[in-house]
Amino acid sequence: MTLLHKPATAAEAVRLLAADPDARPLAGGATLVAMMNADLARPSALVALRHVASLATISRAADGTSRIGAMRRHRETVHESDLRGAQRIVALAAARIANPTVRNMGTIGGSIAFADPAADYPAALVAADAVVEIVGPQGTRELTAEAFFVDWYATALRPGEIVAAVRLPPGPLGAVARYDKLVRVTGDFAIASVAVVAVVRDGAFAALRLAVGGCGPRPVRVAEAEALLVGARPGSPRIAEAAAALGAACDPVDDVRASAAYRRRVVPRMVAHALGTLLAPEARAA
């Protein structure tokens, strides 16, 4: 029997989790319940977060920063009109998660705490330069998305800590977002994904953040490649150079979806395609 707690506040949830190292927080249950059904996870107790009202809100600050509560469902994030410019990358990624049933269940906090590298949010949050707000027994702290994801299925969360919210800065003025995901069938986890936030001015990249998902323990970001791309125009050899750098930085595994060798070959093409499309005039008009 697994005990089910239903705390009404984040503080109470954290207290319950800190008191029992084998207890697990239950967000939407899209992954954890499936893993329990498959006998992969056997928590001693579940601490349901759905009654914690403070985790379910979304807000937009005066400076344009959006704060998405950890318990916001993927479906809500897909349709969130407050996510603008660079922040759109998170809505685009949410729209590609699994299927409507999972998008109705799953939450942003639950998804990133599970930290499957082939999931859609990790690369998108790194591209968005997101900050993860964490609440735990020692109070609150925050980490950049890049620091939050540390390894395969491992985050910087310490025992008893949960994700409280994800904060998205407004990003540079005029930024556009693009999320490409290579899958075997619609709704599957990514063979590889590419999340880009870019400002295109006068036909060239003026600013850019890019992350690759599904191809290593964490989202792959190469700052040198981004620097190389500033000023790049359509057809510039720097696009291929940057794409190759992203491919080289990947550390993929062989799995049921694709071989590691295939991923290393396909990532540079996906990156080059995403960059080329962002620079194309019709993409700018859209």
Add this chain to the structure above:
Amino acid sequence: MRIEDSFEVAAPIEHVWAAIVDPVVIGACLPGCRSIETLGPTSYRAVVGVELGPIKALFNLQVELREQRPPSFVATVTRGEEGTRASTLQAESTLRLEAIDGGTRVAYASDVALVGRLGKFGLGVMRKKAESLGRSFAETFRARITQAGAA
């Protein structure tokens, strides 16, 4: 799945050999090892916990030394299961020590078969986990040997 790697220790091969066949040293260096006991001159029993994301497994392992050629070669067969028998594990491993400039190189290779609930999990990620456990073992082992040598 085959795991192969090597690491270097700044200690003479005899010291490294003595440590590598000492279950107390191995138990202390193996990440997640809860206990290790000697069953006979060539067999040991160990309890090892492994975590991967939300998955936690506790394995009861029996290790048989199949062949020993001091101070350079050991072959072992490991068999084990989770407490609930939800997964079973079998591994054939070899370990080679080689004297090099300034110390010893330890090369290991292991053929691991994992069947059961943990077998459902992606093998690719399991391999990464095994590799990281190997690196962590090497780090702890290296620190322990060089410390003992300095003392």
